[in-house]
Amino acid sequence: MKITLEIVKHIAHLARLEFSEEELKQFYQQMVELLDHFARISELDTENVPPTSGILPLYNVMREDNPGPTLPREEALKNAPEEESGFFKIPTILEAED
């Protein structure tokens, strides 16, 4: 995959971040280097290596289905910029933005 400035802008948009042209160029450069590095790793022969999804030698970590304590509502809403009748209050988000 070849990194372009457009891709960097797209990724920034997905993360809802805004950058100056200068910053975008800097990230562009970093991403190119990063992908070059991965390209080198990809050269390794991994034919007989199973894919790894985690580094822990653990499986099936689970809890029993027992309800436990919850946060008091005041605590839960403490960091909300705005609240109303026990709800978090936010500006309306339309289905499609832009």
Added chain:
Amino acid sequence: MLKPTIGLEVHVQLKTRSKMFCSCPVEFKAEPNTLVCPVCLGLPGSLPVLNRQAVEYTIAVALALHCEIQPFSQFHRKNYFYPDLPKGYQISQYDLPFSRNGYLIIETEEGEKRIGIQRVHMEEDTAKMIHGESISRTSGYSLIDFNRSGVPLLEIVSRPDISSPQEATLYLMELRSILRTLGVSTANMEEGALRCDVNISLERGTRTEIKNLNSFHSVRKALEYEIKRQEEVLKEKGQVIQETRHYDERAGVTLSMRTKEEAEDYRYFPEPDLVPLKIDPPWIEEVRSRMPELPEDKRKRYKELGLFPQEAATIANNPELANFFDSCLSLGAPGKEVANWLLSEVMKYLNARNLSIIEVPLSPEGLVEFLTVLKEGTISSKIGKMVIEEMLQTGDGAREIIERRGLAQISDPVLIKKWAEEVIKENPDQVSQYRQGKEQLFGFFVGKVMKLSGGKANPEILNRILKELLLRE
């Protein structure tokens, strides 16, 4: 008519006591934001721990749907920004789903049909946003309740094997009945415990998706409308656009939703906060051994008793009715007769009052006694309808009701003959017409005698005596 190709994507809320990745209780009528903790609010530093019960419920559903359970599966993060998703991603499954390649069987008018299941996977539910009628969308704000955030969900994706709105409804009913039989979900569409998105195309052309259908009625109506709409587009040599549409329940139409210009880009990657799942055969067998008999097997068993496929399906797909029916069977009652009464008089009574069989005082023992009384000839089936209605109301025994109300069938030939003679005497014109060959008048005489007996004359004896008297010149 162009052939529709329909696929359903269903989300099911599991009936666990606590949430999927934290121990907040799962309840649906609690005050907003009272069932929350740092995990389901997505606060930094909190870590998810998987609920074992949710996994076992999923195994049961996968088995019931004849799916292959993957020995190794894993959770992924599905990244997108929306206020109902506090972490900025939903923990879901991607290329290593829990199970795939199953099917369920629906009972159509043309017989059984298999609908393929592509995959069954687990994910977490989102928070509930309120911007409906109470709060106008133009008022500039929405309210969020995180009680639902993190409730375990199953996503069940069918193959596009469904070819009519009726089949879609049958598929949903069968799925609901499986979920209820397993006891893993209330599967109540109106309460949002079962939600449905549909994909539909005509003649395997471009498909559209209709999202968030929240009743059986909406699913059928939305599909019917969308089939007609696509037909018209194609008739005018237009093109169906691949898009997501919204069903407006009040207007009964599907409308295009404003679509994002970019394709969806969820940037799935393995959830680093959860270790993978290995589901080994002993665990699967343990879950299987605890599973009740499934509707599909029940139907098969009922059909072997002589029930018609539709009758078998109606009983098997209603767990409470099926329990009642099975209790009657274990008391030695003949299945066919039990089904006849259950599906006619009993269902009529229940449907008219919107009741379930467990909400009326009629017991399986009561129904079986009733059938015995009927077989003994103490009452006719006509009187039987009155008796069963009273049993449904009061819970009293059939014999008790018959005695109290003097409903026992009259089989005394002397008495019946007396009534028959009376009727013949009073209707000389009809008698002579009958004797001249107008045989259809026989019913007229039967009715008259029956009326004299207060509906209690034994029909067989009555028929025999009447015939003898009428033929005797």
